[in-house]
Amino acid sequence: MMIAPVGGAKHRLLPSCTLIALLAALAPPMQANAAGTRAGSTISNTATASFDTGGGPTTIDSNRVDLLVDELLDVTVDSSNPADVPTTPGATGQVLTFSVTNTGNGVEDFALSTVANAGGDDYDPAVTQVYLDNGDGLFDAGTDTLYTAGANDPTLDPDESITVFVATTTPGTVADGNRGIVSLIAAAKTGTGAPGTSFAGQGEGGGDAVVGSTGADGEDAGAFVVSAATVTLVKSASITNTLGTADPIPGATITYTIVATVAGSGSVNGLAITDNIPADTSFVPGSITLGGSALTDAADADAGDYNGTRINVALGTVAGGQTRTVTFQTMID
Amino acid sequence: MRPALLFLCAAALPAPAVAANQVALDNNVFVERVSTDPEGKQRILLEEPKVVVPGDRLVFVLNYRNAGAQPADKFVITNPMPSAVRFADAGDTQPLVSVDGGKQWGLLADLSVQAADGTRRTAQPADVTHIRWAFQKPIPAGATGKLMFRGVVK
Numbered sequence: 001m002m003i004a005p006v007g008g009a010k011h012r013l014l015p016s017c018t019l020i021a022l023l024a025a026l027a028p029p030m031q032a033n034a035a036g037t038r039a040g041s042t043i044s045n046t047a048t049a050s051f052d053t054g055g056g057p058t059t060i061d062s063n064r065v066d067l068l069v070d071e072l073l074d075v076t077v078d079s080s081n082p083a084d085v086p087t088t089p090g091a092t093g094q095v096l097t098f099s100v101t102n103t104g105n106g107v108e109d110f111a112l113s114t115v116a117n118a119g120g121d122d123y124d125p126a127v128t129q130v131y132l133d134n135g136d137g138l139f140d141a142g143t144d145t146l147y148t149a150g151a152n153d154p155t156l157d158p159d160e161s162i163t164v165f166v167a168t169t170t171p172g173t174v175a176d177g178n179r180g181i182v183s184l185i186a187a188a189k190t191g192t193g194a195p196g197t198s199f200a201g202q203g204e205g206g207g208d209a210v211v212g213s214t215g216a217d218g219e220d221a222g223a224f225v226v227s228a229a230t231v232t233l234v235k236s237a238s239i240t241n242t243l244g245t246a247d248p249i250p251g252a253t254i255t256y257t258i259v260a261t262v263a264g265s266g267s268v269n270g271l272a273i274t275d276n277i278p279a280d281t282s283f284v285p286g287s288i289t290l291g292g293s294a295l296t297d298a299a300d301a302d303a304g305d306y307n308g309t310r311i312n313v314a315l316g317t318v319a320g321g322q323t324r325t326v327t328f329q330t331m332i333d
Numbered sequence: 334m335r336p337a338l339l340f341l342c343a344a345a346l347p348a349p350a351v352a353a354n355q356v357a358l359d360n361n362v363f364v365e366r367v368s369t370d371p372e373g374k375q376r377i378l379l380e381e382p383k384v385v386v387p388g389d390r391l392v393f394v395l396n397y398r399n400a401g402a403q404p405a406d407k408f409v410i411t412n413p414m415p416s417a418v419r420f421a422d423a424g425d426t427q428p429l430v431s432v433d434g435g436k437q438w439g440l441l442a443d444l445s446v447q448a449a450d451g452t453r454r455t456a457q458p459a460d461v462t463h464i465r466w467a468f469q470k471p472i473p474a475g476a477t478g479k480l481m482f483r484g485v486v487k
């Protein structure tokens with residue numbers, strides 16, 4: 001099966017210089033894919049020609065052209081937290097997770113840095129440490145590696161990723177619903193700059209290093225949202241006596257009502273209401289109620305107890321927007 | 334970087350080592366660069382491949398010359414694609430291509446490849462493993478010509 005090139009049987013320069021330029025102008029520029037041919041490898045091209053000039057079939061090789069593939073410097077950073085991470089005022093060890101990927105084609109070291117004061121949020125989380133994951137994707141300050149810029153910059157092969165944890169402290173002054181943004185930046189140690197910037201002889205395998213479309217640095221942001229709750233306690237008292245009046249005479253019964261109201265988007269853990277029995281009064285046994293239901297005086301499975309000097313009702317975790325009502329009675333001595 | 338169009342035109346009359354049989358095949362590779370001039374117009378330059386990175390477009394130019402006294406019949410030029418280069422196009426030179434390592438040849442549009450699930454699909458430029466130009470008529474003594482194709486560094 002033989003077909004002729006353009007023009008059938010005629011021989012001519014195919015195509016002309018002008019034609020090459022025109023075709024090139026029509027072709028869309030190609031973007032580099034992730035990684036790609038490894039820096040330092042060689043692209044070799046040789047063509048062969050076979051023909052017969054009367055002495056039988058002959059084959060010749062062209063000259064060989066060898067191209068050294070240079071290093072493309074590219075990196076991306078992606079936040080691994082799909083939504084804002086809840087935090088509370090004053091909380092320490094609040095972690096954002098990022099993934100740093102070498103999208104270049106050579107092994108490269110990357111310097112990491114964080115920015116927490118870029119604006120666009122309500123407060124600046126205080127970055128305390130940056131950790132390099134040990135490979136399990138889970139933050140554990142005991143097993144992950146504390147990062148120190150310039151001392152243990154992560155080295156990544158092409159297409160390799162590393163998980164990075166940014167630990168922060170939330171200021172105590174933040175309010176419920178406040179957002180705080182932290183960005184992680186990774187920059188190729190060989191150099192960064194405008195795409196196309198070249199660093200002669202600094203590529204893997206002896207070629208040049210060339211800044212790719214990412215500028216050889218990457219950045220992404222993660223955010224915290226303050227999820228706080230406040231507790232308000234309101235205590236009231238009412239008196240009944242045998243006279244049928246509200247006078248605080250000896251033998252009168254005082255009913256105390258304590259209403260705990262939790263407000264905010266967060267919740268309160270371990271909430272407990274404790275009240276000492278006032279002097280010159282005696283606790284009325286079995287009088288503790290929670291939400292209208294009686295509680296026993298013993299320290300047992302139910303939430304309430306009386307230990308001789310005070311009542312205590314353990315409310316546990318109460319979410320914002322909820323109230324708890326506790327009552328108990330004393331008698332005036 | 335040297336502007337390449339001049340270089341390319343100069344290469345139209347190569348002086349490679351001429352084999353005893355008097356037919357020579359010279360192989361050149363250039364990198365296509367897109368630059369935008371101050372007026373915002375895009376310009377395509379062919380440069381010597383001093384720096385090559387993944388995604389770069391390479392232009393392979395093959396110059397042939399029959400320097401002998403006899404016509405060269407059954408003239409066929411074959412270029413295996415370097416493994417790190419994905420075939421893009423061959424301008425209007427209409428080569429035969431192979432997508433199976435050189436076993437079968439045809440126009441790209443007529444070839445198909447087997448997918449992992451056993452079905453066959455139309456061959457794409459990225460499937461090309463070899464390029465071949467087969468001339469129907471002999472190359473006269475003294476004739477020269479040029480062939481080209483483009484590829485992208487994987």
